[in-house]
Amino acid sequence: MAYANKSPNEYNLNNAISQSFSGTFLQSGNIEDFYSSTSNSLLPKLYSQYTGFITDGNCFLLGSPRIRQLRRAFESANGQSQYNKEETGNYKAGWVPLGKNDTPDCEWKYYTEKELVGYPIWGQLGWYSGGGFVVELGKNISYASSTLTWLQTNQWLDTYTKAVFVEFNVYNANVQLFCLVTFLMETSAIG
Template sequence: MSHCDTEPQLAQYFTNCSADISSSNEDHTSQYAASWTPYVEIQGKEPLEEYRYKSAEELQSTPAEGLLHVYPGGGYTVLLKGAPIDIILNLDRLQRENWIDMNTRAIFVELSMYNAQVNYFSVIQLMIEIPAEGYLLPSAWVESVRLIKYQGKDADIIIFFENYCDRITYRNSKYILFVSDYRTYYT
């Protein structure tokens, strides 16, 4: 948890203080109980997955660059999948438990979807950064890409034009190399 020290002269005016995150004060506690209380292992009771720290390797993620910081890729995660009513109930429970609290510095929502009509995959990342001052700084990144290129009515056309472009590139690069070698030799 990121806390800061207050100057003694100002301490009477502030009841709490929260510092911005850095690599030195980022929380890597392996497991918490609900509402971020210390975890005590109880026989036969599974710990809550959303209060377990996961490294970037476990999440297969890379650092994410926000508007304020670069976030290392690890953290506490919730998988939102299943029936819509189950997702709503899970989010309500997390809200009651203050899963997003004054120590939260960034929230990431990552989605991926496939549109079969146009054969496009879309990856969406929504990020909300929450600096120590408490305001919300949202940003979004959306990328759509056609991963299955050679499918459908236009597959033959795509293959033809890709081969055509490859041949032109090959021919022009041979010409450029020949002319540049020729000019260097005779000048």
Template sequence: MRHSVLDCQAPYSWDVEDMGSYGPGWNSSAHTNVSLPPSPWQYQSQGKLRAPPTWGSVVLYRGGGFVADLGPDLETAMSVLQYLFDNTWLDVYTRAVFVEFTVYNANINLFCIVTIMMETAAVGAFQFYSKLQAVRLYQSTGGLSAFVMASEAIYFLFILYYMFVQGKLMKQQKWEYFRCKWNLLELAIIILSWSALSVFIKRTLLGNRDMEFYHDHKDEFASFYDTAAADSVLGYLIAFLVLLATVKMWHLLRLNPKLHMITATLQRAWTDISGFIIVMIIMFLAYSVASNLMFGWKLYSYRTLMDAVVTMVSLQLGIFNYEEVLDYNPMLGAFLIGTCIVFMTFVVVNLFISVILVAFSEEQQYHKPSEEEEIVDLMLMKICSLLGIKCKKQEKDEGKENNCTASVGKKAPVD
């Protein structure tokens, strides 16, 4: 039909994207001025706009396009919008509209990069999408800035020390080094730490570049997208670092009797726990697929399967918009939410907790201290005896010895 119908409204693709220059009203015969600033009717490349390709809910869009600068104040923005409206800047060939702006909140020292996108698949109806990214570009504000910088410097001094230790171990053990899971944990922490430092430096350089561009061109739009993307990557790296550091702390505190008992409890109940995890994953997928099929074409929270999974997880945490589901379909919405809460929260999760509690009670009855725990107890007893302090372990042992002495020294009656 594209060859038969001259005025065919084809879907968006990089191959058919228009990159020409026009006059007002998309008049191709009108004289176009290529001088700065560019006209809203002239295509601007991805490199000039400093905008990467953007994923929408329909397709991947190129970073370039026809751009209209709304200006620094409301009056200028209203006049520009009226000019675009009068000359039909948005027509039947428009496939996506991006609105980008950046705001700064000085009270909490945060920049917020806002992206609003409306896209269509050549059928006339636009889908709405918004994205907010918060970035802290001024790192030296606040009274704790010196403490934070000192903590970061001390942290990387520890990382250098651990690099030296792990290097010696790697030289001694060679390929056997990679067979120990705790060595791999240390190696992952070191790699993630230096990766986070490099991304932090890049984020700082990009932020300084964007702020310098803003100060030199206050009447133009300053894009902070690259800085926000680097900050997002830094956040993910720090999150994984915190996760690995927590695992390492758990391993370092394994000599604590209570933590050792918790670890032994999880090991005892791991067979049942793994079975319940599989059941929970299946039920989550079932409710996610059902909600995506029933509400995905209408409600934004269920538009994709991944969004539906995130929404179902939020339901278990109590972060859920009940009104949008009940307003859309009261019967199906109430049934879906009610059964999910009953089966997932009240049945499966409670049974999951019950399995752990049963294993914990069994572990309390048959728990045996590890060799490392006994060594630590012996060291504490020796230290306390040198200092003249009686610890609880010594008092219990003396109480047992007194009971044994009393039972042995008892004399039998004589006829």
């Protein structure tokens, strides 16, 4: 026997957030458009003129939004990428392999699902783990914009990118609900 108490506010909050962010980078589907559509569409909606709130003015942004990517593994023995195998190595900026005594830059360090307290997600093209390479966007739009520019300059997203997630949490005090938001952009093996 089970008992559940659902409020219509849960659906309404989910719908309102979906509507607020419709037309963002999700329609893009390719790496080239990700940076410009994220800068021009997503960031202004995440960071409103009222510090701490997203653009709808009702939801308070909790913590820092983050971008997480999963990458195809590169097998150097045969020089080909393996679409179904996930990259879990650590790198220096620009996906340069680490030397013997090097430490990875945080944006190029692989974090496991457990370290991120993540969960797997089923997309249209496949099943994605809750781990990956993570970049925090910070609490204001200027920091987030400069972070995106830096990532683009250093080619953080490239042909080995398999999936990109934008993740953030909001709280709506009007209905006393939290909402964990995850947007997914997938890339296929053929581009």
